Amino acid sequence: MxxxxxxxxxxxxxxxxxxxxxxxxxxxxxxxxxxxxxxxxxxxxxxxxxxxxxxxxxxxxxxxxxxxxxxxxxxxxxxxxxxxxxxxxxxxxxxxxxxxxxxxxxxxxxxxxxxxxxxxxxxxxxxxxxxxxxxxxxxxxxxxxxxxxxxxxxxxxxxxxxxxxxxxxxxxxxxxxxxxxxxxxxxxxxxxxxxxxxxxxxxxxxxxxxxxxxxxxxxxxxxxLDARASEIDSAEPHPLVDKLRDEADRTDWVDRATVRVRDMGHVFHSEVMVVPRRGVDPTVDQVEELRRRCQELDWKTDDTVVVVMHHLPKELVPPDQSSTSGTNT
Incomplete structure (x- = not known):
């Protein structure tokens, strides 16, 4: 444990x-x-x-x-x-x-x-x-x-x-x-x-x-100070940051997603923030299923939460997606 x-x-x-x-x-x-x-x-x-x-x-x-x-x-x-x-x-x-x-x-x-x-x-x-x-x-x-x-x-x-x-x-x-x-x-x-x-x-x-x-x-x-999780001896983002975002992006009811991951020691605390597609109201089971998939990516992502939002926080959106950070499709 x-x-x-x-x-x-x-x-x-x-x-x-x-x-x-x-x-x-x-x-x-x-x-x-x-x-x-x-x-x-x-x-x-x-x-x-x-x-x-x-x-x-x-x-x-x-x-x-x-x-x-x-x-x-x-x-x-x-x-x-x-x-x-x-x-x-x-x-x-x-x-x-x-x-x-x-x-x-x-x-x-x-x-x-x-x-x-x-x-x-x-x-x-x-x-x-x-x-x-x-x-x-x-x-x-x-x-x-x-x-x-x-x-x-x-x-x-x-x-x-x-x-x-x-x-x-x-x-x-x-x-x-x-x-x-x-x-x-x-x-x-x-x-x-x-x-x-x-x-x-x-x-x-x-x-x-x-x-x-x-x-x-x-x-x-x-x-x-809760900086973005990184690998040992590196300031680059830990690969799990992108894997969590990709896992959310491939979900059929998710329009856009971003994550924030902080290093707690051996494990990470991960927050996956998602904006549903226009007209889609995800059920609790759908949100829980996404959370489970994120947890199963790696033992370090066991403590993961999924947050459903109308808009993604603009300061957390990757630069290549910032132009559409506040929209639903």
Whole structure:
């Protein structure tokens, strides 16, 4: 179940896989954060990587809480169900990402302007003195692997489930392993005497975090303000918008139709507005039959209503039909 919507068997199994994957992700990323924290030392790039890895724990938590919340049934106080929990979680993760990215950019830039030379010491291993930077590089090379795998698996599930929190989490995992690559470059630069390489790497990583935060917060706010439903990582209308309109247009008693669809999380709330043909007074059964066909187009259109009108709202009529938006034939 997702609110009042019963997911098809395939999507229900995908959601169960996503939940299991997020629990695995929490465990693995907790190990990654601990490993990076133990070897971070005074390196700005390493501390930046540690902060980003710690932040990577937030999206899985938000996802799990959101899935639990959306499973609650709708009631008089929540007539649309609890699907907005996904959007709210997306916004929380995005704001945190944006604030942290800005903070880390400032820290990295300050270190560069002040000319800070990060000290990376040595340690003794089996009687041999070893530069600590080598240990940092080895650890970062190892911890790059889990986010790379987890991110790809999450994105494969995010699209069919239409889950933007899962998509944002996949972006975060991508940022994690690119952070690791940049951190290795920064620490290596220090080893060659390029003191500024550490701060530059930290700034580049922080800018990536900042961009991910801005992109996700823009998308989260757009959905919460009831913008037209779109696909993940796209501002283009979701294909179901046109499919709903086409389904209404092919109905014999409908003269003209338009739709408005808003993204509620995993599912859409769709309104199909129709103008009957001149002289036709559609029955309740005819309207209900159209609504049923629209619902059956896709599991995401389960919450669909059909509104019979004399005239279509002109601001909702596609440009190519606007010249006849107020007429019946």
């Amino acid at each position: 997702s609110g009042h919507t019963t997911l098809p068997e395939h999507e229900r199994e995908l959601l169960h896989k996503a939940v299991r994957l997020q629990w695995v992700s929490l465990f693995v990323m907790a190990l990654v954060v601990t490993s990076v924290g133990l070897v971070a030392g005074q390196s700005q790039a390493m501390r930046t990587a540690f902060a980003e890895d710690a932040l990577a724990l937030l999206p899985p938590i938000v996802f799990l809480v959101g899935v639990w919340r959306t499973g609650k049934s709708r009631d008089p106080d929540h007539p649309y169900g609890h699907h907005r929990a996904i959007g709210a979680g997306h916004l929380v993760a995005a704001v945190t990402l944006l604030v942290l990215g800005a903070s880390l950019v400032w820290n990295g830039a300050s270190g560069l302007v002040k000319g800070e030379h990060p000290p990376i010491g040595v340690f003794s291993f089996a009687g041999v003195t070893v530069w600590a930077g080598w240990l940092m590089i080895v650890v970062m090379a190892i911890v790059m692997v889990p986010p790379m795998i987890l991110g790809r698996l999450k994105m494969k599930l995010a699209r069919p489930l239409h889950d933007k929190v899962l998509s944002a989490d996949a972006d975060m995992n991508k940022a994690d392993w690119t952070t690791g690559a940049a951190t290795i470059a920064g620490v290596t630069g220090i080893g060659f005497g390029l003191w500024w390489a550490d701060s530059v790497a930290a700034i580049l990583v922080s800018l990536s975090i900042l961009w991910d935060g801005w992109k996700n917060i823009r998308e989260a706010v757009r959905d919460l």
